[in-house]
Amino acid sequence: MTFKPSRLLVVLFAAAALPVMAQNLAVVNGKAIPSSRADMMIKQLSAQGAQGGQPDTPELRAMVKDELINREVLIQEADKLGLGNNPDVKAQADIARQSILIRALVADFIKKNPIKDADIQAEYDKFKAQAGDKEYHAQHILVENEADAKAIIAKLKAGGKFEDLAKQSKDPGSAANGGDLGWATPASFVKPFSDALVALKPGQLTDTPVKTQFGYHVIKLDEVRPAKIPTLAEVKPQITEALQQKKLQAYQQDLRAKAVVK
Structure with missing residues (x-):
């Protein structure tokens, strides 16, 4: 089969245009939207899979194409109105x-x-x-001055209930729970507190107030157990x-x- 010169030129121009057309997602008012823009958006959406992102599907690509066309329409209108020259927009x-x-x-x-x-x-x-290698279950009462802490220790030794006296604690996180700090390692506390804590035996109370940057603490140790340290894989x-x-x-x-x- 042979082509006439005019027919051959049409075929050649069409073939040359194919790669360019393949790179365009759409053409809006004569302006092309490159497919690479859609690929980038889909890549970003897919990369967020662990946070609820979407897999790369034909449906997602159709949605992205529609979104990019909508954006192009709006951008062209904004350019027509000269909004890109607005100082606030530029900033x-x-x-x-x-x-x-x-x-x-x-x-x-x-x-x-x-x-x-x-x-x-x-x-x-x-x-x-x-x-x-150990975890400590403790209670504490935090007050502003040493005299108040000593008075609390005296009441506790006289038979006062720790949970009742803990209501006056300045630590809002534990006061409502009877001063309970839950299970924690010594490293969870500031050094003066942790030093006093590890020196106690289960059931013991600090004989003197423990001073830290937060105030004066009265500490009671309830229990001790082997620490449950997470594995390397868990915290990697x-x-x-x-x-x-x-x-x-x-x-x-x-x-x-x-x-x-x-």
Whole structure:
């Protein structure tokens, strides 16, 4: 089969146009919406799967296409009205651009500076050492001055009920529960408190008030049990996140230190 010159040109131009057309999601008032824009939006939605995002399906793609067409229609109208020249709009667009670039910088830094398993293990070992191998179930009463704390200790030794006296505690989190602090490791408390706590035996009460930056504490130890330390696998995501944040903070501080600020 042979083509006439005019027919051949039509075929060639149509073939050349195919790749370009394939890259467009739609054309709105003569302006093309690239398919890459839809791919990016779908990628973002799919990446949020653990937080309730949606899988990449034909239905999702149809919804995204419709959304992008709606946006293009609105953007074209905004441009027609000259809203892009509004100073407030320009400032907001600049802030949005900064946020996008900063997110990209953070993602790039994390990718190039991955957290090593050895660092995670070291942080986990440090956590275990600080937590200790025991958990303590205690009660406390917090007051503002030493005299009040001593008076409470005297009442308790005279047979007063800890739960009743705890109602005057300045710690709102435990006062309503009779001063109950639940189960916790010593590392959960400030040092003067934890030191006094671990020195007690179950059923014992502090003989003297324990002073911390919060005030004066009267502490009673109820029970002690072996600590239930989470496994490395259980806390690995949190440790990784914490180490990443530490690295990012150091990176930001280094950039700030090198910056010329006038």
